[in-house]
Amino acid sequence: MYKANITITLRPSILDPEGKTIEQSLHQLGYGDVHNIRMGKHVEVDVDAGTEKEAREIVDTICSKLLANPVMEDYTFRVEKLQVAVER
Amino acid sequence: MSEKPRAAVVVFPGSNCDHDTFYALRKIMNADARFVWHKEEKLENTDIVVLPGGFSYGDYLRCGAIARFSPIMKDVVRFAGEGGVVLGICNGFQVLCEAGLLPGALLRNDHVRFVCKDVYIRVENADTRFTATCHEGDILKIPVAHGEGNYLIDEAGLEELKKNHQIVFRYCNQQGELTDSANPNGSIENIAGVINREGNILGMMPHPERAMEKLLGKSDGKKILQSVLESISNSK
Numbered sequence: 001m002y003k004a005n006i007t008i009t010l011r012p013s014i015l016d017p018e019g020k021t022i023e024q025s026l027h028q029l030g031y032g033d034v035h036n037i038r039m040g041k042h043v044e045v046d047v048d049a050g051t052e053k054e055a056r057e058i059v060d061t062i063c064s065k066l067l068a069n070p071v072m073e074d075y076t077f078r079v080e081k082l083q084v085a086v087e088r
Numbered sequence: 089m090s091e092k093p094r095a096a097v098v099v100f101p102g103s104n105c106d107h108d109t110f111y112a113l114r115k116i117m118n119a120d121a122r123f124v125w126h127k128e129e130k131l132e133n134t135d136i137v138v139l140p141g142g143f144s145y146g147d148y149l150r151c152g153a154i155a156r157f158s159p160i161m162k163d164v165v166r167f168a169g170e171g172g173v174v175l176g177i178c179n180g181f182q183v184l185c186e187a188g189l190l191p192g193a194l195l196r197n198d199h200v201r202f203v204c205k206d207v208y209i210r211v212e213n214a215d216t217r218f219t220a221t222c223h224e225g226d227i228l229k230i231p232v233a234h235g236e237g238n239y240l241i242d243e244a245g246l247e248e249l250k251k252n253h254q255i256v257f258r259y260c261n262q263q264g265e266l267t268d269s270a271n272p273n274g275s276i277e278n279i280a281g282v283i284n285r286e287g288n289i290l291g292m293m294p295h296p297e298r299a300m301e302k303l304l305g306k307s308d309g310k311k312i313l314q315s316v317l318e319s320i321s322n323s324k
Contacts, residue, residue, distance in 0.1 A: 010195075014240065017200045017274070066157070069150055069186065071193040072240060 002047045002055035006077040008068045009040035043067055046082065055079050092120040096134040098164070098180075099124045105141030105177065105297060110296040113138070117313050126158040135320045136173040137164055140182025141233070141295055151194060151236045152182030158320075160214040161187060173217065173316060174289045178234055181291030190284055190291045191249065192241035193279045196298035197234070198274025204233040206306065207272050209280045209294055210264050216256055216283055217319035218290045221311050228257075228308035229292040232272055233308045237293040239275035239282075249282060257292055271282040290316075 010016050019037040026034050043060075049055035059077050068075040097111045099106045106123065113121035124131060126144075131137060144155035155161070168189055176184040177184045184190045197203055211219050211226040222228070234248075241249065249255050257280040261270040266278045273293070281292030296309025 014195070015274075016168065017196055017198050021200050066153065067149070069153065069193055070193060071185075071242075 001082040002049055002052060003044075004045050004047055004055065004059045004077050004079045004083050006043040006045065006059065006062050006063060006067060006075060007040055008043065008063075008073050008075045009038055011072055011074050014072055029056075052081065054080055091321070091324060093116060093136065093317045093324075094132040094134045094215065095138060095317075096131050096158055097123040097126045097138045097140055098124050098126060099140075100142065100144035100179075100183075102144045102146055103140050103142035103179070105295060107181075108295075108296040109138055109140045109177065112300045112309070112313060113317075114311065116300050117221065117317055119317055124160060124162050126155065126240045129159050131160070131163050131167055134167075134172075134243075134312045135324075136175065136316060137167060137178040137182050139164075139174070140297075141180060147236070149200060150182075150186065151165055152179060152184075152186040154211060155179075155183045156186040165189065168289055171288050173320065175186060175218065175316065176289070176291040177295055177297065178232075178237075178293055181293055182236065184289060184291045189289050190282055191245050191254075192239055192282065194211065194236050194293070195238040195240050196236050196287040197238050197272070202233075202235040203237070203272045204229045204231070205272070207280075207294060208260050208262055208264070208270065210266070212255050212258055213283070215251045215253070216287055216290070216315075218283065218312055218316045219256060220319060222315065225264065226311075227260060227262070228294075228299075228311065229306050230296055230299045230309050231306075232294045234273070234293055237273040239272030239273075239279045239293070241276060246276065249279075250284050254283050254285065255279055255281075256283050256290060258292070
């Protein structure tokens with residue numbers, strides 16, 4: 001069993017109005033030294049797979065098929081082996 | 089034997105314009121409309137599929153992303169691929185983009201707020217089955233109601249759209265000018281609705297089914313439903 005941590009972000013070329021709004025709010029709170037806030041999504045998923053390579057392939061497929069929309073989003077992920085069986 | 093155009097209104101969990109759309113098609117346009125639950129696997133006999141507005145699957149993940157894999161969508165893709173007429177309104181437009189039946193994507197509105205108001209849209213291409221009763225340059229008053237209507241497409245895709253006259257509607261002001269202030273969501277080049285290259289699939293953010301009766305304030309949406317239903321009747 002493997003655990004994947006997936007990060008989905010808007011592609012750099014795309015304006016992120018949500019991130020912009022949060023940035024403005026932080027500036028109003030006095031944190032003028034934070035910039036370029038980009039909002040994204042974090043997905044955690046357990047994968048039944050025999051090897052890390054297999055797990056990575058599965059995760060890559062589900063990202064491109066459903067979790068991210070390639071028109072506007074990029075994704076990255078980390079995969080790690082789980083030591084203990086996780087209750088489902 | 090009924091010669092009325094047959095319309096299938098797909099209902100996803102979270103659709104909320106399905107009844108308005110059904111009413112507009114059946115009671116106002118006199119079409120043979122029926123609902124099709126998203127778990128159905130076959131459309132049965134229909135002349136047009138309408139994907140209505142709403143918040144399918146609670147807009148989880150991305151608007152339309154989950155609905156696009158609903159059981160019925162396989163048959164919608166088949167139907168569309170065979171030249172069947174498909175209209176996606178608002179969330180339906182988002183579903184069509186997610187399904188790859190229309191190019192581009194719909195992002196969060198640039199002002200990050202839900203927008204619910206009447207807007208003006210200009211008919212950019214009247215040579216489609218969805219706009220045949222309009223003229224190029226006509227200005228229609230139709231409401232929008234969405235949080236994610238900010239149409240985006242890459243530069244190459246935009247050039248394709250223009251080259252093939254696939255931009256059907258653009259947001260404009262009352263005078264028909266394409267201004268930034270008339271753009272309710274930040275859509276690229278004020279795009280409000282696009283059609284596929286083959287001309288059988290239209291997606292639009294404004295809600296024609298909410299502009300069907302003078303009594304309720306506006307009826308410009310009728311032109312769109314009338315155009316497409318007539319095109320079906322004429323080909324029967």
